[in-house]
Amino acid sequence: MDGTKNMPTLPFQFVGNNLALDFVNTRIVLQGVQVDLLSTPEQLVSWLATAGIDFDSNIDEKDLKQVHKLREAISRLITAFRRGDEAPTASLSVFNSYLLRRKRVQQLECEDSGFCLKPAEVDRTLSSILGEIATSTADLLTTTPATKIRKCEGADCVLVFKDISRTQKRRWCSMEVCGNRAKAATHYKQKKT
Ligand SMILES: [Zn+2]
Numbered sequence: 001m002d003g004t005k006n007m008p009t010l011p012f013q014f015v016g017n018n019l020a021l022d023f024v025n026t027r028i029v030l031q032g033v034q035v036d037l038l039s040t041p042e043q044l045v046s047w048l049a050t051a052g053i054d055f056d057s058n059i060d061e062k063d064l065k066q067v068h069k070l071r072e073a074i075s076r077l078i079t080a081f082r083r084g085d086e087a088p089t090a091s092l093s094v095f096n097s098y099l100l101r102r103k104r105v106q107q108l109e110c111e112d113s114g115f116c117l118k119p120a121e122v123d124r125t126l127s128s129i130l131g132e133i134a135t136s137t138a139d140l141l142t143t144t145p146a147t148k149i150r151k152c153e154g155a156d157c158v159l160v161f162k163d164i165s166r167t168q169k170r171r172w173c174s175m176e177v178c179g180n181r182a183k184a185a186t187h188y189k190q191k192k193t
Contacts, residue, residue: 012037012050015173017162020137021149022051024075025173029156038067048129056124063126070098070130074137078160081146099138102131154178 011030016022026037026047038044041059044067048055057063076091107120140149144162152159152173159173172179 012047013159013173014051015159015161017164018136018140019051019133020074020140021078021160021162023071023133024078025159026071027075027158029158032156036068038064038071040064053129053132054124055126055129057126059126066126066130069094070134073098074134077137077141078149081141082149082151082160084146095134095137098130098134100131101127102135103128104132104135152178154181 011028013025013028014022016025028035028037038047041061041064044059044064073091073094076088077095079085080087080091103123105120106117109116109118140162148163148168150161150163150170151157152161153171154173154177157173157178161170161173163170172182
């Protein structure tokens with residue numbers, strides 16, 4: 001795709017404490033403008049590498065559409081979950097079609113203490129990786145209370161995260177960005193009155 005070479009380093013966000021949330025957080029709002037950080041195959045390759053996900057297939061525009069489709073479905077499911085709404089059936093059915101793609105197999109290994117089952121990674125294609133992201137989403141939605149999955153309270157921030165703080169009071173994607181902005185706004189308001 002044209003124009004990607006001159007693109008500045010993209011601000012990938014890994015603030016979600018969960019792979020599915022970090023994946024959803026590849027759509028951000030930057031200076032009031034919605035930005036898709038996975039809008040080219042190169043960006044997707046870069047995100048996967050930054051996320052520490054190994055893959056061994058080439059990625060093209062068609063793959064990117066698959067990625068966007070899954071991300072949209074996950075995003076809708078998570079939003080519905082957070083709000084206590086019923087899950088949109090179309091998104092659920094799209095999501096489940098990706099969940100079937102995970103190919104995680106195990107192999108039997110022999111150790112001093114006896115036999116044990118270990119994961120055998122046989123498939124690092126994008127399809128399988130999307131299956132893993134779907135699995136991570138399913139784990140999140142089935143094991144985490146909805147109150148722990150939050151959207152950043154920043155005015156135009158769209159980032160979501162799982163609150164794993166001890167106090168359970170996390171409000172911001174990051175204190176450095178939205179937290180400080182909110183603090184500054186409160187300070188300004190207090191000064192004015
Ligand atoms: Zn934020």
